[in-house]
Amino acid sequence: MSNRTVDDSAEQLPPPLQPHVLFMPPLGDGFESSSDEAHETEVADRDVPEYSLFGTEPVEEERLFWYRWIAGHQVSFLLWRAMCDVVWHHPEDDGPGERELELLSTCVDGYSAMLLYSSTVPREHYHADIRTRMALQHPAFSGTWAPDYRPVRRLFRGKMPWQADPSCAALDEAVTRNGITHSHIADHLVPDGHSLLQQSAGAPGVSVSREKEDLYDNFFLTVRRPVSHAEFVAQLDSRIADLTDDLQHNGLYPNVDGQHHPVVSNQSGEVMRPLLTGVLDVLDRAARLVSDMRLEEAHR
Ligand code: HEM
Numbered sequence: 001m002s003n004r005t006v007d008d009s010a011e012q013l014p015p016p017l018q019p020h021v022l023f024m025p026p027l028g029d030g031f032e033s034s035s036d037e038a039h040e041t042e043v044a045d046r047d048v049p050e051y052s053l054f055g056t057e058p059v060e061e062e063r064l065f066w067y068r069w070i071a072g073h074q075v076s077f078l079l080w081r082a083m084c085d086v087v088w089h090h091p092e093d094d095g096p097g098e099r100e101l102e103l104l105s106t107c108v109d110g111y112s113a114m115l116l117y118s119s120t121v122p123r124e125h126y127h128a129d130i131r132t133r134m135a136l137q138h139p140a141f142s143g144t145w146a147p148d149y150r151p152v153r154r155l156f157r158g159k160m161p162w163q164a165d166p167s168c169a170a171l172d173e174a175v176t177r178n179g180i181t182h183s184h185i186a187d188h189l190v191p192d193g194h195s196l197l198q199q200s201a202g203a204p205g206v207s208v209s210r211e212k213e214d215l216y217d218n219f220f221l222t223v224r225r226p227v228s229h230a231e232f233v234a235q236l237d238s239r240i241a242d243l244t245d246d247l248q249h250n251g252l253y254p255n256v257d258g259q260h261h262p263v264v265s266n267q268s269g270e271v272m273r274p275l276l277t278g279v280l281d282v283l284d285r286a287a288r289l290v291s292d293m294r295l296e297e298a299h300r
Pocket of ligand 1: 073076114115118119142143144145146149153182185186187189190193194195196197198
Protein backbone atom coordinates (compact mmCIF):
# COMPACT_ATOMS: atom_id res chain seq x y z
CA MET A 1 0.00 0.00 0.00
CA SER A 2 1.14 3.52 -0.67
CA ASN A 3 1.95 5.97 2.08
CA ARG A 4 -0.78 8.58 1.93
CA THR A 5 0.89 11.29 3.97
CA VAL A 6 0.69 14.22 1.57
CA ASP A 7 3.46 16.80 1.43
CA ASP A 8 2.63 20.52 1.48
CA SER A 9 3.47 21.25 -2.16
CA ALA A 10 1.27 18.38 -3.38
CA GLU A 11 -1.64 19.78 -1.36
CA GLN A 12 -1.60 22.98 -3.39
CA LEU A 13 -2.17 21.25 -6.74
CA PRO A 14 -5.80 20.74 -7.73
CA PRO A 15 -6.51 16.98 -7.86
CA PRO A 16 -7.24 15.57 -11.36
CA LEU A 17 -10.67 14.19 -10.27
CA GLN A 18 -10.39 11.49 -12.88
CA PRO A 19 -12.55 8.37 -12.41
CA HIS A 20 -10.78 5.09 -13.22
CA VAL A 21 -12.03 1.76 -14.50
CA LEU A 22 -12.62 -0.65 -11.61
CA PHE A 23 -11.83 -4.35 -12.16
CA MET A 24 -13.96 -6.70 -10.08
CA PRO A 25 -14.17 -10.50 -10.01
CA PRO A 26 -17.25 -11.89 -11.74
CA LEU A 27 -20.05 -12.29 -9.20
CA GLY A 28 -19.60 -15.46 -7.15
CA ASP A 29 -15.93 -15.93 -8.12
CA GLY A 30 -13.13 -15.93 -5.55
CA PHE A 31 -9.87 -14.01 -6.01
CA GLU A 32 -7.22 -15.20 -8.44
CA SER A 33 -4.04 -16.49 -6.87
CA SER A 34 -1.14 -14.22 -7.67
CA SER A 35 2.57 -13.83 -7.12
CA ASP A 36 1.81 -10.27 -5.90
CA GLU A 37 0.37 -11.74 -2.70
CA ALA A 38 3.81 -11.39 -1.09
CA HIS A 39 3.57 -7.60 -1.52
CA GLU A 40 0.51 -7.45 0.67
CA THR A 41 2.47 -8.47 3.73
CA GLU A 42 2.84 -5.02 5.25
CA VAL A 43 0.68 -1.97 5.44
CA ALA A 44 2.82 1.03 6.25
CA ASP A 45 1.82 3.20 9.21
CA ARG A 46 0.52 6.46 7.92
CA ASP A 47 -1.17 9.58 9.19
CA VAL A 48 -4.74 9.99 8.14
CA PRO A 49 -4.90 13.66 7.11
CA GLU A 50 -7.62 16.01 8.27
CA TYR A 51 -9.86 17.94 5.90
CA SER A 52 -12.28 20.83 6.25
CA LEU A 53 -16.01 20.31 6.17
CA PHE A 54 -16.48 23.54 4.21
CA GLY A 55 -14.17 24.03 1.24
CA THR A 56 -12.85 27.42 0.17
CA GLU A 57 -11.41 26.72 -3.32
CA PRO A 58 -13.97 27.32 -6.09
CA VAL A 59 -14.73 24.05 -7.90
CA GLU A 60 -15.63 22.90 -11.40
CA GLU A 61 -19.05 21.52 -10.48
CA GLU A 62 -19.67 19.01 -13.27
CA ARG A 63 -16.23 17.38 -13.06
CA LEU A 64 -16.09 17.23 -9.25
CA PHE A 65 -19.53 15.75 -8.60
CA TRP A 66 -19.34 13.27 -11.48
CA TYR A 67 -16.01 12.09 -10.06
CA ARG A 68 -17.51 11.82 -6.55
CA TRP A 69 -20.56 9.90 -7.80
CA ILE A 70 -18.41 7.33 -9.62
CA ALA A 71 -15.62 7.05 -7.02
CA GLY A 72 -18.06 6.86 -4.08
CA HIS A 73 -19.92 4.02 -5.76
CA GLN A 74 -16.75 2.15 -6.74
CA VAL A 75 -15.41 2.28 -3.17
CA SER A 76 -18.80 0.99 -1.98
CA PHE A 77 -18.55 -1.95 -4.43
CA LEU A 78 -15.09 -2.80 -3.08
CA LEU A 79 -16.33 -2.68 0.52
CA TRP A 80 -19.38 -4.85 -0.29
CA ARG A 81 -17.13 -7.36 -2.05
CA ALA A 82 -14.79 -7.49 0.96
CA MET A 83 -17.84 -8.18 3.16
CA CYS A 84 -18.97 -10.97 0.80
CA ASP A 85 -15.92 -13.03 1.70
CA VAL A 86 -16.91 -13.07 5.39
CA VAL A 87 -20.58 -13.71 4.63
CA TRP A 88 -19.69 -16.62 2.33
CA HIS A 89 -17.54 -18.14 5.09
CA HIS A 90 -20.42 -17.98 7.58
CA PRO A 91 -23.64 -18.77 5.77
CA GLU A 92 -25.28 -20.50 8.74
CA ASP A 93 -25.22 -20.43 12.54
CA ASP A 94 -21.48 -20.42 13.01
CA GLY A 95 -20.91 -16.66 13.24
CA PRO A 96 -17.83 -14.61 12.29
CA GLY A 97 -14.97 -14.11 14.75
CA GLU A 98 -14.03 -10.81 16.38
CA ARG A 99 -11.75 -9.56 13.55
CA GLU A 100 -14.27 -10.53 10.89
CA LEU A 101 -17.03 -8.67 12.76
CA GLU A 102 -14.78 -5.64 13.02
CA LEU A 103 -14.19 -5.83 9.26
CA LEU A 104 -17.93 -6.06 8.60
CA SER A 105 -18.92 -3.12 10.78
CA THR A 106 -16.05 -0.97 9.48
CA CYS A 107 -16.99 -1.73 5.85
CA VAL A 108 -20.65 -0.92 6.59
CA ASP A 109 -19.59 2.43 8.08
CA GLY A 110 -17.25 2.98 5.13
CA TYR A 111 -20.21 2.44 2.78
CA SER A 112 -22.30 4.92 4.83
CA ALA A 113 -19.47 7.46 4.53
CA MET A 114 -19.49 6.89 0.75
CA LEU A 115 -23.26 7.51 0.61
CA LEU A 116 -22.65 10.89 2.24
CA TYR A 117 -19.59 11.69 0.10
CA SER A 118 -21.39 10.88 -3.19
CA SER A 119 -24.40 12.93 -2.05
CA THR A 120 -22.47 16.15 -1.50
CA VAL A 121 -23.63 17.09 -5.01
CA PRO A 122 -25.99 20.11 -4.91
CA ARG A 123 -29.57 18.87 -5.38
CA GLU A 124 -30.19 20.92 -8.54
CA HIS A 125 -27.03 19.60 -10.14
CA TYR A 126 -27.95 16.03 -9.17
CA HIS A 127 -31.26 16.34 -11.03
CA ALA A 128 -29.86 18.22 -14.02
CA ASP A 129 -26.79 16.04 -14.55
CA ILE A 130 -26.30 12.85 -12.56
CA ARG A 131 -29.86 11.58 -12.31
CA THR A 132 -30.41 12.47 -15.96
CA ARG A 133 -27.39 10.41 -17.00
CA MET A 134 -28.60 7.44 -14.93
CA ALA A 135 -32.10 7.70 -16.45
CA LEU A 136 -30.55 7.78 -19.94
CA GLN A 137 -28.59 4.62 -19.15
CA HIS A 138 -31.94 3.02 -18.25
CA PRO A 139 -35.23 4.69 -17.23
CA ALA A 140 -35.55 2.40 -14.18
CA PHE A 141 -31.85 2.56 -13.16
CA SER A 142 -31.62 1.38 -9.54
CA GLY A 143 -29.28 0.50 -6.68
CA THR A 144 -31.11 -2.85 -6.52
CA TRP A 145 -29.18 -3.79 -9.70
CA ALA A 146 -25.78 -3.52 -7.98
CA PRO A 147 -24.23 -7.00 -8.45
CA ASP A 148 -21.92 -6.88 -5.43
CA TYR A 149 -24.69 -5.80 -3.07
CA ARG A 150 -26.78 -8.93 -3.67
CA PRO A 151 -24.64 -11.33 -1.57
CA VAL A 152 -24.60 -8.93 1.42
CA ARG A 153 -28.20 -7.80 1.20
CA ARG A 154 -29.30 -10.31 3.87
CA LEU A 155 -26.74 -8.84 6.23
CA PHE A 156 -28.02 -5.28 5.61
CA ARG A 157 -31.49 -6.59 6.48
CA GLY A 158 -30.19 -8.14 9.74
CA LYS A 159 -31.19 -11.59 8.46
CA MET A 160 -27.97 -13.61 8.78
CA PRO A 161 -28.71 -16.42 11.27
CA TRP A 162 -25.90 -15.30 13.60
CA GLN A 163 -26.78 -11.58 13.62
CA ALA A 164 -28.93 -11.76 16.78
CA ASP A 165 -25.91 -12.79 18.87
CA PRO A 166 -24.76 -10.09 21.37
CA SER A 167 -21.30 -10.20 19.74
CA CYS A 168 -22.91 -8.52 16.71
CA ALA A 169 -24.03 -5.39 18.63
CA ALA A 170 -21.50 -3.07 16.90
CA LEU A 171 -22.38 -4.51 13.50
CA ASP A 172 -26.10 -3.99 14.22
CA GLU A 173 -25.44 -0.36 15.10
CA ALA A 174 -23.47 0.14 11.87
CA VAL A 175 -26.27 -1.46 9.83
CA THR A 176 -28.85 0.80 11.52
CA ARG A 177 -26.65 3.85 10.84
CA ASN A 178 -26.43 2.75 7.22
CA GLY A 179 -30.23 2.50 6.86
CA ILE A 180 -30.63 5.96 8.39
CA THR A 181 -27.92 7.36 6.08
CA HIS A 182 -29.41 5.87 2.89
CA SER A 183 -32.90 7.20 3.76
CA HIS A 184 -31.40 10.56 4.67
CA ILE A 185 -29.49 11.05 1.42
CA ALA A 186 -32.47 9.78 -0.62
CA ASP A 187 -34.74 12.38 1.09
CA HIS A 188 -32.06 15.04 0.74
CA LEU A 189 -31.50 14.57 -3.02
CA VAL A 190 -35.00 13.45 -4.02
CA PRO A 191 -37.43 15.08 -1.58
CA ASP A 192 -40.47 13.77 -3.49
CA GLY A 193 -39.26 10.31 -2.47
CA HIS A 194 -39.49 8.43 -5.78
CA SER A 195 -36.52 6.53 -7.11
CA LEU A 196 -36.08 6.10 -10.88
CA LEU A 197 -37.18 2.49 -10.45
CA GLN A 198 -40.38 3.52 -8.68
CA GLN A 199 -41.05 6.28 -11.24
CA SER A 200 -40.64 4.10 -14.30
CA ALA A 201 -43.65 2.36 -15.83
CA GLY A 202 -44.27 -1.21 -14.70
CA ALA A 203 -41.52 -1.01 -12.11
CA PRO A 204 -42.86 -3.03 -9.16
CA GLY A 205 -41.56 -6.56 -8.89
CA VAL A 206 -39.07 -6.33 -11.77
CA SER A 207 -36.38 -8.93 -11.34
CA VAL A 208 -32.72 -8.11 -11.94
CA SER A 209 -31.51 -9.52 -15.24
CA ARG A 210 -27.90 -10.02 -16.22
CA GLU A 211 -28.36 -7.17 -18.71
CA LYS A 212 -29.38 -4.76 -15.94
CA GLU A 213 -26.40 -5.77 -13.84
CA ASP A 214 -24.15 -5.11 -16.85
CA LEU A 215 -25.80 -1.72 -17.44
CA TYR A 216 -25.20 -0.87 -13.79
CA ASP A 217 -21.55 -2.00 -13.86
CA ASN A 218 -21.01 -0.19 -17.13
CA PHE A 219 -22.38 3.10 -15.77
CA PHE A 220 -19.95 2.95 -12.85
CA LEU A 221 -16.97 2.03 -15.11
CA THR A 222 -16.76 -1.45 -13.63
CA VAL A 223 -15.39 -4.37 -15.65
CA ARG A 224 -15.66 -8.02 -14.55
CA ARG A 225 -12.56 -10.13 -14.93
CA PRO A 226 -10.36 -12.27 -12.67
CA VAL A 227 -8.73 -10.10 -9.97
CA SER A 228 -6.15 -11.10 -7.36
CA HIS A 229 -6.58 -9.99 -3.77
CA ALA A 230 -3.42 -7.87 -4.10
CA GLU A 231 -4.94 -6.03 -7.07
CA PHE A 232 -8.24 -5.68 -5.21
CA VAL A 233 -6.53 -4.03 -2.21
CA ALA A 234 -4.41 -1.84 -4.51
CA GLN A 235 -7.55 -0.55 -6.24
CA LEU A 236 -9.15 0.27 -2.88
CA ASP A 237 -5.98 1.97 -1.73
CA SER A 238 -5.52 4.12 -4.83
CA ARG A 239 -9.14 5.27 -4.66
CA ILE A 240 -8.71 6.25 -1.01
CA ALA A 241 -5.58 8.22 -2.01
CA ASP A 242 -7.54 10.10 -4.73
CA LEU A 243 -10.41 10.74 -2.36
CA THR A 244 -7.95 12.08 0.22
CA ASP A 245 -6.61 14.59 -2.31
CA ASP A 246 -10.14 15.65 -3.19
CA LEU A 247 -11.25 16.13 0.44
CA GLN A 248 -8.07 17.99 1.39
CA HIS A 249 -8.40 20.33 -1.57
CA ASN A 250 -12.17 20.81 -1.79
CA GLY A 251 -13.49 19.97 1.70
CA LEU A 252 -16.46 17.65 2.18
CA TYR A 253 -18.87 20.44 1.21
CA PRO A 254 -17.16 22.23 -1.69
CA ASN A 255 -17.42 25.91 -2.51
CA VAL A 256 -19.82 25.94 -5.48
CA ASP A 257 -20.10 29.51 -6.79
CA GLY A 258 -19.67 30.81 -3.25
CA GLN A 259 -22.26 28.44 -1.74
CA HIS A 260 -22.02 25.25 0.32
CA HIS A 261 -24.56 22.43 0.18
CA PRO A 262 -24.36 20.46 3.44
CA VAL A 263 -25.90 16.99 3.30
CA VAL A 264 -26.45 16.82 7.06
CA SER A 265 -27.73 20.00 8.72
CA ASN A 266 -27.16 21.09 12.31
CA GLN A 267 -30.69 20.10 13.21
CA SER A 268 -30.58 16.58 11.82
CA GLY A 269 -28.50 13.48 11.74
CA GLU A 270 -26.73 13.08 15.09
CA VAL A 271 -25.86 9.45 14.19
CA MET A 272 -24.30 10.47 10.87
CA ARG A 273 -22.16 13.31 12.24
CA PRO A 274 -19.04 11.23 13.11
CA LEU A 275 -19.04 9.87 9.53
CA LEU A 276 -18.81 13.40 8.09
CA THR A 277 -15.50 14.21 9.75
CA GLY A 278 -14.31 10.60 9.72
CA VAL A 279 -14.53 9.64 6.02
CA LEU A 280 -10.78 9.06 5.64
CA ASP A 281 -10.40 7.46 9.03
CA VAL A 282 -13.06 4.82 8.43
CA LEU A 283 -11.78 4.07 4.92
CA ASP A 284 -8.22 3.71 6.21
CA ARG A 285 -9.37 1.26 8.90
CA ALA A 286 -11.43 -0.70 6.37
CA ALA A 287 -8.49 -0.95 3.93
CA ARG A 288 -6.18 -2.26 6.66
CA LEU A 289 -8.70 -4.83 7.87
CA VAL A 290 -9.38 -6.02 4.31
CA SER A 291 -5.67 -6.36 3.60
CA ASP A 292 -4.83 -8.02 6.96
CA MET A 293 -7.71 -10.49 6.80
CA ARG A 294 -6.28 -12.11 3.69
CA LEU A 295 -2.87 -12.42 5.30
CA GLU A 296 -4.33 -14.06 8.38
CA GLU A 297 -6.17 -16.53 6.14
CA ALA A 298 -3.01 -17.27 4.18
CA HIS A 299 -1.11 -18.05 7.42
CA ARG A 300 -3.82 -20.35 8.83
C1 HEM B 1 -25.45 7.73 -3.14
C2 HEM B 1 -25.60 6.69 -3.80
C3 HEM B 1 -26.57 5.56 -3.57
C4 HEM B 1 -26.24 4.26 -3.40
C5 HEM B 1 -24.84 3.66 -3.36
C6 HEM B 1 -27.49 3.53 -3.26
C7 HEM B 1 -27.55 2.17 -3.10
C8 HEM B 1 -28.72 1.43 -3.09
C9 HEM B 1 -28.79 0.00 -3.01
C10 HEM B 1 -27.59 -0.94 -2.91
C11 HEM B 1 -30.08 -0.35 -3.02
C12 HEM B 1 -30.65 -1.76 -2.95
C13 HEM B 1 -31.16 -2.05 -1.56
C14 HEM B 1 -31.76 -3.42 -1.43
O1 HEM B 1 -31.90 -4.13 -2.42
O2 HEM B 1 -32.12 -3.79 -0.29
C15 HEM B 1 -30.85 0.87 -3.13
C16 HEM B 1 -32.22 0.93 -3.18
C17 HEM B 1 -32.95 2.08 -3.20
N1 HEM B 1 -32.45 3.37 -3.23
FE1 HEM B 1 -30.50 3.89 -3.21
N2 HEM B 1 -28.54 4.40 -3.31
C18 HEM B 1 -28.04 5.64 -3.52
C19 HEM B 1 -28.75 6.81 -3.67
C20 HEM B 1 -30.14 6.88 -3.67
C21 HEM B 1 -30.90 8.08 -3.90
C22 HEM B 1 -30.32 9.45 -4.18
C23 HEM B 1 -32.20 7.74 -3.80
C24 HEM B 1 -33.35 8.72 -3.99
C25 HEM B 1 -34.53 8.40 -4.38
C26 HEM B 1 -32.28 6.32 -3.51
C27 HEM B 1 -33.44 5.59 -3.33
C28 HEM B 1 -33.52 4.23 -3.24
C29 HEM B 1 -34.76 3.48 -3.17
C30 HEM B 1 -36.18 4.06 -3.13
C31 HEM B 1 -34.41 2.13 -3.16
C32 HEM B 1 -35.37 0.94 -3.14
C33 HEM B 1 -35.49 0.34 -4.54
C34 HEM B 1 -35.78 1.32 -5.66
O3 HEM B 1 -36.91 1.80 -5.76
O4 HEM B 1 -34.85 1.63 -6.44
N3 HEM B 1 -31.00 5.83 -3.43
N4 HEM B 1 -30.00 1.94 -3.16
